[in-house]
Amino acid sequence: MPQQVDPNQGLSAAQVAQRQAAGQVNQAVAPPVRTVKQIISANVFTYFNLIFVVLTVLLCVVQSFRNLTFLPIIIANTLIGIFQEVRAKKILDELTMLNVPHATVIRAGQRQQIAVAELVLDDIVVYQTGDQIAADTKVCAGEVLVNEALLTGEADEIKKPVGATLMSGSFVVAGACRAQVTAVGAAAYINQLTLAAKATPHGEQSEMIRALDQLIKVIGVALVPLGILLVWQGLAVNHESLHDSITSMVAAILGMIPEGLYLLASVALAVSASRLAKQRVLLHEMKSIETLARVDTLCVDKTGTITENTMQVTAWQPAAGQARATVQAQLTQLLSVLAADNSTMQALQAAFPAPQTAQATAVLPFTSRNKYSAAQFGATTYVIGAPEFVLGNRAALPPAVAAARERGQRVLVFGQAAGLQATQLQGPVTPLAYVQLTNPVRPQAPQTFAYFRQQGVAVKVISGDNPATVAAVAQAAQIKGAADFVDATTLRTPAALQAAAAKYTVFGRVTPEQKRQLIQALQAQGHTVAMTGDGVNDVLALKDADCSIAMASGSEAAIHVAQVVLLDSDFACLPAVVLEGRRVVNNIQRSASLFLVKNLFSFLMALLAVAFIFTYPLKPAQVSLWGVVTIGLPGFFLALQPNHERLRGHFLTNVMFLALPGGLTDVMVVGMMVALAQVFNLTYADYSTVAVLLLILVGLRVLYRTCQPFDRVRRLIYAGCLLALAGGSLATPWLFGLTWPSLRGWAILGLVALTTGPILHGTTWMVSRVEKWYHHHRGPAAH
Structure with a gap:
């Protein structure tokens, strides 16, 4: 039961220690990354490892120990996966420590900044605009406006006076307060939601990982009954020994298992995360690497993204008929009672400094919805904010001020209102002065936006500022279509907003809820949308974007909800994140096609063996040699190569179309060889050796195509595969079940080998025609 605590004194050191000893600490219930134990468990206890x-x-049991050559490969794969993930975890943990969320508390009468996880029950926490509520608290001094949309889905700004409850996970829109912690750890509202989510067996994954999961599930379901059928056929139909039936079945099953594919994807993503971490880019969700690489629309805020996150007052002038000294005193009086909780207010207070001697009878803090701040001093009410919201549509700016706005400067009007009631001004406002502010465009912004323009990524600028001001800044940053702007206050219906999302590049006077609606409208039009932001007004849009990016210098609420955090708050590093995503997905796609060639062949050949009653033509040890030389080794190294091509189409269909020519060629070539072997009565040792040599030959042809265009590293990879083949087949043929073929075996090998090129060319042509037909009938979504 929380006890009464003085909001000016907070807990004493002894009281904090007592609560820590009692376990009343705000520990998270769901660690953001897996532990080392979980990483080891996830890599060791897999369905396919059980099959192995x-x-x-x-x-x-059948004493076929020579065919256990696949075991060292499986063990090595598992150890490499564990090592790389643990290594990546260490790098990410070190970076995450630099971005631990903090809270300001009052302890023993002193302000202290501590980690959110160190809060204890009854702590007095200080909140201001942009802060995320770190634990369930009750306001004990001050007053704030809070947005609970991340918890409830409702975007209303709720006033929280003394005695009101602040739920963890919500965030402060305006105002400042002190609040006493009433629930921590698992008892906090946000953690109860987290526990409920963990109890539900689902999670959002990237398209690539979902596709791999689907592929592995299909293979996992198919291989058990097929394996049983192969053993039954060998014993009951082909009258083979138990030894031969088991070994041929194991060879077929080994070929169907993509033993390194999922590992390859996990390792590649982990390596990418660690690479980005070294560039001071923190990933809250691994899937964001792939999602950002697929983005075709990038929505950016003006302040903090296109421009620097600091503002400066460049000029101000009194309205017509107003005395400069009098107006300056009035403006200073208003600013002295307003909280400096955003860059605009900080710039204003720096330009008009004054000791806080005035006492306001009522204060209305700035919000992204109202776009003004106001205070009442007895019978007098002053207001400062956006001219359109303070003066209404009748706002006619002096020519010099209007010209400054056209150059990209922010303009505020300072005026006197008839009164202040709740969150609304009363009566018309008389303008007293106009203030001009500027924040410079980031030096790297034009180059960054030029990159996205070259990559075919559309940029949308969404800001709460005046649309003409935002358009001028966008033009300075050389954003394509910056002259096409719209005032969001005119978009009063969902249909109007949908049409504007497709037509315009710059959106001004956008409310937080409209930002969210614009993101949803773009997604409804088939776009993959990324959103960058740093303010509390960006939180709702960040939450709904396919990929959300926050600046570390921004509000805590934005940082918490974002999938990617730029720790140096440097938007210019975003192209590097996109390139990293493309490298990962393109290379995994390329390597996955190599794995799928083997899986397709093994599955189709096993079905043919059952249908036409012949023994599966490979031994387990031979499958291992084929897999290592043409798939495992090259696939692993190719997945780490640079590759900056744009992503097109869907992962699984792309991989299938890449793998089909090789898989079908393997089936035709080995099927032809099996037919000839039966005609010429080749021994099983002969035709299994010929079969694996043909598969390796086709595999090297497919690998040659996959490595295009060749560079020095890819030449080394290809040469390494040839050396591995020479070592395995010539130095240790007994280890991989290879025998020197008979004269008839060599003849069949030579004859069938001559057909591999034309057959591969033919299957490639046929598959390309099918792929074109598929994309034509599926439309743009398939591309």
Whole structure:
């Protein structure tokens, strides 16, 4: 039960220690990254590793120990996966420590900044605009406006006076207060939601990982009954020994298992995360690497993204008929009672400094919805804010001020209102002065936006500022279409907003809820949307974007909700994140096609073996040699190569179309060889050796195409595969079940080998025609 605590004194050191000893600490219930134990468990206890254990036991039972050559490969794969993920975790943990969320508390009468996880029950927390509520608290001094949309989905700004409850996960829109912690850890509202989410067996994954999961599930379901069928056929139909039936079945099953594919994807993503971490880019969600690489529309805020996050008053002038000294005193009086909780107010107070001697009878803090601040001093009410919101549509600016706005400067009007009631001004406002502010365009902004323009990524500028001002800044940053702007206050219907989302580049006077609606409108039009922002008014849009990016210098609420955090608050590093995503997805796509060639062949050949009653033509050890030389080694190294091509189409269909020519060629070539072997009565040892040599030949042809265009590294990869083949087949042929073929075996090998090129060319042509037909009938979504 919370006890009464003085908001000016807070807890004493002894009281804090007592609560820490009692476990009343605000520990998170869901760590953001996996522990080392979880990483090891996830890599060791997999469905396919269970299959490998069963296959190992079966081979040991029939004493076919030579065919256990796949075991070292599986163990090495697992160890590499664990090592890389643990290494990446260490780098990310070190970076995350630099971005730990903090809270300001009052302890023993002193302000202290501590980690959110160190809050204890009954702590007095100080909140101001932009802060995320760190734990369930009750306001004990001051007053704030709070947005609970991240918890409830409702975007209303709720006033929280003394005695009101602040729910963890909501964020402060305006005002300042002190609040006493009433619930911590698992008892906090946001953590109860987290626990409920963890109890639901679902999670949002990237398209690539979802596709791999689907592929692995299909293979996992198919291989068990097919394996049982192969053993039954070998024993009951082909009258083979238990030894031969088991080994041929194991060879077929090994070929169907993409043993390194999921590992390859996990390792590549982990390596990418660590690479980005070294560039001071923190990923809250791994899937954001791929999502950002697929983005075709980038929505940016003006302040803090296009421009620097600081503002400066460049000029001000009294309205017609107003005395400069009198107006300056009135403006200074108003600013002295307003909280400096945003860059605009900080710039104003720096330009009009004054000791806080005035006492306001009522204060209305700035919000992104009202776009003005006001205070009442007895019978007098002053207001400062956007001219359109303070003066209404009748706002006619002096020519010099209007010209400054056209040059991209922010203009505020200072005026006197008839009164102040709740959150609304009363009566018309008399303008007293006009203030001009500027924040410079980031030096790297034109170059950054030029990159996105070259990559075909549309940029939308969404800001709460005047649209003419935003358009001028966008033009200075050389954003394509910056002259096409619209005032969001005129977009009063969903249909109007949908049409504007497609037509315009610059959106001014946008409310936080409209930012969210614009994101949703673009997504409804088929776009993959990224959103960058740093303010509390960006939070709702960040939450709904496909990929959300926040500046570390921005509000805590924006940082918490974003998937990607730029720790140096440097928008110019975003192209590097996009390129990293493209490298990962393109290379995994390329490497996955190599794995799928083997899986397709093994599955189709196993079906043919059952249908036409012949023994599966490979031994387990031979499958291992084929897999290592043409798939495993090159696939792993190719996945780490630079690759900056734009992503097109869907991952699974792309991989299937890449793999089909090789897989079908393998089936035709080996099927032809099996037919000839039966005609010429080749021994099983002969035709299994010929089969694996043909598969390696086709595999090297496919790998040659996959490595295009060749560079020095890819030449080394290809040469390394040839050396591995030479070492395995010539130095240790017995290890991989290879025998020297008979004269008839060599003849069949030579004859069929001559057909591999034309067959691969033919299947490639056929698959390309099918792919064109598929994309034509599926439309743009398939591209």
